[in-house]
Amino acid sequence: MGCRNVTKLYIPEAYDLKILLGVLDKFHTLNQHHKYGNNVDYYRTIYLMNQITFLDNGVLLLKEDPSIASPVGVVFYERYSEIGYIQQQLALHSEKIQCIVSTDPEIEGSIVPGSTQEPMPWDYADGVDTIRFLMEFA
Secondary structure, eight states, rough: OSSSOOOOEEEEEEHHHHHHHHHHGGGGGGSSHHHHHHHHHHHHHHHHTTTTEEEOOOSSSSEEOOSOOOOOTTEEEEEEOOOHHHHHHHTTTGGGOOOBBOOOOOOOHHHHHOOSOOOTTOGGGGGGGGGHHHHTTT
């Protein structure tokens, strides 16, 4: 529903992230984009120098981190065992989140995978009804 990238994943406790990285291997040509590739290289170097644990498939870095926003080329993740934890985190950080993608019906206001770039007329960027906002100041 905008131009932003995925910055955070909530992963079930038992999910093997190597599966995700394997699926994403097909995007290896992204490293040929020099700005993106440089960013991945930069954060890989920073994490290695600071002995920070991360996963790397050569095109994307996955780092366990409680923050919502991650740098380009890095996706932060957190593991969870209870859906209530995710609901709590989403409510806590709602001001920083543009959209939530989920198939779980318990995640209020989420969008199904594959439809984030196909907003409906009643879906507003950052939850702001732009027309109503402009009309109030006309």
